[in-house]
Amino acid sequence: MAQSRSTADIVLPVQPFVFPSFTTARHFGQAGRTKSAAVVWNRRYARILTVSDAVVVFTAALVGHAAWFGLEEAKLRVGPFAPTYLIISCLIGLAWMLALQAYRSRDARITGIGTDEYKRVVNATVALMGTLALVSVVFQIDIARGYFGLVLPGGTAGLIAARWLLRRWLQMQRRKGKYLSRVVVLGQPRDVRYVVNQIGRKSRAAYQVVGVALTGKKRAWLEVNGAQLPVVSDAETVVEAVARVGADAVIVAGQTKGGSRYIQELGWQLEESSTELILTTGLTNVAGPRIHARPVEGLPLMHVELPQYTGARHAFKRIFDVVVSCAALLALVPLFAMLAILVKKDSPGPVLFRQERVGRGGRKFLMLKFRSMVETAEDDLAGLLDQNEGAGLMFKIQNDPRITRVGAWMRRYSLDELPQFWNVLIGDMSLVGPRPPLQREVDSYEKRVHRRLYIKPGITGMWQTNGRSNLSWQDSIRLDLYYVENWSLTGDLIILWRTAVQMVKPLGAF
Template sequence: MSELGNILPARDITQSAYRERYRHADTPNSTTATFAATGVSWARHFRRQLLVSDSVVIIVAVASSLVARFALAAGPAGGSGITAEYAGIAVVIAGAWMVMLAAYHSRDARVIGVGLAEYKSVVNASSLTFGLLAIGFLVFQVPIARGFFIVALPAGLGGLLLERWLWRRWLNHNRGEGHYLSRAIVVGEASDVSYVVRQIDKKSGAAYNVVGVALPSNERLPMQFAKHSVPVVSDLESVGAAVRNMGADAVIVAGEPAGRGHYIRDLGWELEGTGAELVVASSLTNVAGPRIHFRPVEGLPLMHVELPQFEGGKHLLKRIFDVTMSGLALLALFPVFAIIALAIRRDSEGPVLFRQERVGRNGKTFKMLKFRSMVQTAETDLAMLLDKNEGSGPLFKLKNDPRVTKVGQVLRRFSLDELPQFWNVFTGEMSLVGPRPPLQTEVEDYERHVHRRLYIKPGLTGMWQVNGRSDLSWEESVRLDLYYVENWSLTGDLIILWRTLRVFARPVGAY
């Protein structure tokens, strides 16, 4: 990217080009309106679509419970039709459900397409709806409402979650193609701005399209810091004007600029009336939302950050979950184990299982099990391949490793060589989800902060596996593992396990 001084004189030309590009994006007659919709227009349109689909799911669920109630009551001999009293209760339930989904902001632009936050709002709204209705029906002695709770709640909640998941997949696919994104200007010092833009670039469904940056007048950005060309559209004092000129939907503040203690407050005042949202990129990059709590004290917004816990009831629940699921997996996958073992035996000489010493929790070593995917002399042959290492940091990786057998290539591609680690999970040496289990030689090269990876058990899968595996840089692998160590939850584990199943179907970075 050119220096700041060379870019700023051409700012008006750049802004004109962007205004021309987006001028017809919200026009109904535009041929690109459907696919290039951005910002406020797409969010409003998408919320209307969600409102319609939510209504359909709820009406079908409530109507199904109504029909089922009377079909069962009628029996073979037939019976009376749906009474007005039942129909009235059905309308009340459906209406209350829709109102509660709106009250919980389940269709808010800040949560749609995000995943866990959206699903959580749907579950909470549905649970509270039926909880309050149950109390109301009990107080007013409405005994005929029980059938709705048996059918409508599970059917409706399941339908809503499925519908939102389908919409999320559709939205993220389109965002990956560059559509349905909010136009954003990133503001701050050059180092902070480049970091935020790179992180947004890494996530295809990040919801933002960075159309410009604003920097202090004496700073410049590094060359090629982003995947696409991002112009400098303003200095820090003229962000409001740039937002109006470019029709930006969001301003992302990448850390408060040095020496400007009231900058975010003043910027918020400047953006009033523009329709743009103000987003602050937190410097707490390794702290998840549930660990952050705000407590205003006399107008002072204090941010409380919970320290990570590595003992206690939550870890006991994780262990119970590990034992249950790994035990079931070992029983269910026994025929698969037998087939893989036979294939390995027929393909090459050597044992079926490969045992390798890995470092577990608190530095304790254990023998990790894998199906053998290399020749029997793989470890002794390693010395001749070290100069061809394609891995980063202390990791050794080689895409076309000559030591891998024919059967081993298939096992590695679909991660089937990792299946025996269910036994390591069952015996307590590993967990279903956790950091990648390291070798002793890797641990010896760890920097001080990287040793935090060993505070919990290593995992059969983890954030490293669902975010690219061997394609990750060493720094990115460490960042993901440390984030998981400090912020893990059972809900997050379930999401990672689900994403792992998807990676099996479409493997990335497995070799």
């Protein structure tokens, strides 16, 4: 008879942890596609941009020629040569295309998202203008300045418009799951969640997260905002996982075990399959143009420019504010008159509402708005504090009983904010900037939040084009601080454009 064995003597076989994505391909949909798909669509989109640029550039040159010279065979004397302006137009078109290529305005890393694409188009055009001016002076060529005054600005506007239209088309394709780079995010769970969240927040992002690779404790899934992302590997087996899920890139989130040596070896291994390696810097409030890499004897140094709060750029910003606010106040006089009549007829009280706000450097000023609430709104506030739906220090109620009928309509389309063009004209505000705070909000600021007061508040800003009242207090502060640290004139123009779009299709306004 066999002797009985105690449970302590029984040795169970150890079951190794198997990442579910290694055995179940259904989690990834198109996991079997070719590795070079991202490269293929990048090249295809670059060809589309090249054709579009060529059409715009040569059309601008030919239209400028027809508008300035008509059907005449105008000639330009260049030493012993006398080429026609038609030939000159073609040469300018070719030079313009070369400039756009030299400034890498069709680089896959900047097309379709952000402002760098537009900046490079403008910089290439400015460089071309400077080169033409220099050539004309050095060789004493008498160029018809009016002709170039038509071609170059018109062509620049056309290039930016064409890029914007193509970007809209690209975004539509990406919403359908096309023209996306499939990525695996590698790092600690907290860092991975942050990166995945940021990618998910941006509807224009070019990445599709197909899995995550986690360091530390092994698990099958990582929950991010209610969604379960498959954990495809750990740090040691990420290369094999990338090949299995058909990823185009690996995003390294935060610090990893092994430091720079691990990153270097990972890059070598990914190199064999042409998979891109993307590193996050951790500088979450610093925009790309402020970051410059400079290697010193093999040591990659990252230079971060200091934010600019004075100087020529602020002078140009002020000039732009004055010109646009003057033009807006003159153009909107009929609309102001109509809104004033509607406000006056809708409810008793003044047409304009004046409220003390805090401006640059803590200086107080009276901000103007068309009155959108009943005259006793400030007195009624105390009885509504327990119904506050706003984030953080902001008071908001979606169905605020103090709002008038005309006021609700004006607030939806931001028409009540239009008198603030006067605040811009007299220097209290800017067209674009952080949200103008109340004194009670400023009194409750943490130390870092006071940086919002380093520049003038704006009629519109990043908060206006990223959700408005739907934003949490933390997101509102994050966007304002990001703007303060990284503002630019080009960025202001883009925010103004997006604000105009928001006024037509309002989101988060109440």
